[in-house]
């Protein structure tokens with residue numbers, strides 16, 4: 219077990235704990251999560267998560283931070299466990315556009331390209347000291363028919379390598395100008411084949427489904443509710459608590475009310491608190507923090523942390539660290555039980571039945 223020098227060394231620079239300690243301390247190793255380990259001292263050890271369940275190793279245009287470099291970023295932080303998402307929706311390979319928001323009209327379409335690059339990299343550069351879970355991100359929820367055949371193809375090429383599906387888009391308003399259309403209620407009924415496969419494999423699926431927008435905050439909620447009603451036995455993870463740049467003004471009480479109601483109704487549903495917009499627009503807003511902390515303490519076994527970092531070639535370690543810090547900021551205020559379940563990874567280990575365990579919190 220490493221010693222945690224960060225607070226002492228950085229106390230004069232950063233007063234709020236130990237989030238920036240990558241270059242001066244040894245964070246806990248992957249091996250330390252096997253079996254019993256020293257208790258976790260929240261006063262001196264970081265509040266940033268040890269698991270990043272929402273991390274895009276591949277960008278929209280294919281020009282990525284190299285796989286080894288991305289893993290090196292993780293190693294310099296507290297993160298030891300990560301989901302390797304591609305990004306399922308890519309710009310055309312012959313397009314010069316790298317940011318779809320700046321290229322309205324250019325399609326962003328589901329594809330297998332990123333998943334295969336990630337799979338090849340997992341084989342070629344098996345990372346040491348990290349536990350990576352490879353995810354299938356190709357699925358087109360509006361045109362689900364080929365999904366089962368593609369899953370079989372993945373399994374033929376890379377047997378036993380993929381253990382997650384997503385992030386896949388049910389409705390993502392940000393891509394409406396790039397020919398993305400929300401899946402319809404009828405489309406959702408056609409998921410049955412691949413959802414059955416996921417249940418058999420015990421693999422979770424992370425779904426991006428916007429709640430709505432500032433004009434109509436629950437405009438798209440019926441779509442997610444339909445998916446939950448049709449597939450209550452699937453391990454569905456709702457990305458970003460349904461939030462997006464299109465919905466930044468919802469009342470916290472209304473938001474928490476919806477999340478609580480659905481978590482109560484669907485015991486297999488989990489939510490991911492990835493993407494810094496949650497902290498920027500909701501958790502950190504005046505009057506909101508206590509409400510969200512109470513919610514997370516109440517539902518602490520149902521929440522997964524993540525950065526939603528995208529490994530664009532133009533991003534770098536500093537950006538990753540910032541996004542990890544922003545998405546982890548709320549962890550500081552959680553009770554010990556919730557901190558252990560969410561930030562220290564216990565929920566993730568339980569969900570995937572991994573042979574790891576989170577340390578107990580020091581009294």
Ligand SMILES: [Zn+2]
Pocket residue numbers: 272274385526
């Ligand atoms: Zn994402």
